[in-house]
Amino acid sequence: MADIKIITTEDGSHSLYHEGLKETYHSFHGALQESIHVFIEKGLRFWRTKNGLPKEVDIFEVGFGTGLNALLAAKFATENEVKINFTSVEPFPVPMDTINQLNYIDQIGKEELKETFKQLHTAKWDELVEINPFFSLKKFKGKLEDFTGEKQFDIIFFDAFAPNKQSELWTEEMMQKCYQLLRTDGVFTTYSAKGQLKRDLKKVGFEVETLAGPPGKKEMVRGIVN
Template identity: 55%
Template sequence: MDKAIKLIETEDGSHSLYVPELDETYHSFHGAYRESIHVFFLYGLDYWFTHHPHQKPIRVFEVGFGTGLNAWLALVWAEQNKVPLLYHTIEPFPVPEEVYTQLNYKNIDQDIRLYQGAFDELHQAEWDKGGAITPYFNMKKDKTTLEKVQLYPTDVVFFDAFAPSKQPELWSKDLLQKVVDAMNPGAVFVTYCAKGQVKRDLAAVGLKVETLPGPPGKKEMVRGVKL
């Protein structure tokens, strides 16, 4: 395993990664799996689809491929709902194979074990190219930064960057504006972060901002809808 990254188990039994250099984890200590479902699906993708049930395919942009958990759950969502999903994700520092092969997400929920093989396929997919992973899930995975990436029209944004205290540049108003400019009218932006400055900046760049109940262990999260 990469010495710069440590595998940890969160409170719901699912794995996350700890980065000593940043003193930061990829997910909440209170449950990586529960956090992802709550923030990005319950209040993100599910919310958008409830309000736009006939608009397909759905276009998702993720900031931070990381462990691949969000992408894999999005693939499962697309297959289970039989809704085509175009998933664009970025990651400048991919997780090494010797690390991602140890992650236990495939064993957390029996209902989604049917899609176990797809988890490794997501990590093994070629960088900077797009293609179908499953019949309903098409992914483009770019090995680049938010500053440099070319964005496409987007319906749902999974903003899963490290915390503003750890990587403040990713939360700058200029980069938030770049993301919002690519969002379609009515598109949804979700993040676990509920800091006041982030909410003010999101409102300033054109989103209607809601403060919502957070996942286990966190009081609040944020959703923005493009006006």
């Protein structure tokens, strides 16, 4: 992927810049702090607290990318002794030589996650792989529109490129698909707070919340299936 280069965001953590799309994989204000805030705190921790601290959770991610969200979810699983079954779709995997240069382990400060991060990226595509007793991973090498199924998940991490860069993933049809993938009380969380996104989420059935965004971003959106 010659059009991908590593950048350092404002919190010191790496992200990638896609020169073709002229877009970063994470907020340039801070990749690590964005992932923690949007996906772990406002998604995973919120769902688990809201539902009485269950010991197992099924997560679906749109956009595996650098694997940062999966790494943080695996860290959460081990620290809280909760089984996380993590499914992710990604049509354009990032090469390992790029992944090996990312500084997430140093930034998180937990050297024991180094092997986990490697396993997340070397895990075979389209196969269920147990990373450790608390975290399993299934990566689908394909697009969201090609993924099938209903009511399989408790949480969706919607981490596609921005609506103005990858508009086909932010349509009402795709929001309907996300709604159908979630169980009752399921949570959809994303960094975007576009008005059209909120209208589409409401139209397909979500209860929509506009929340404070991560540092450097005013707002984000969370949807709940009632």
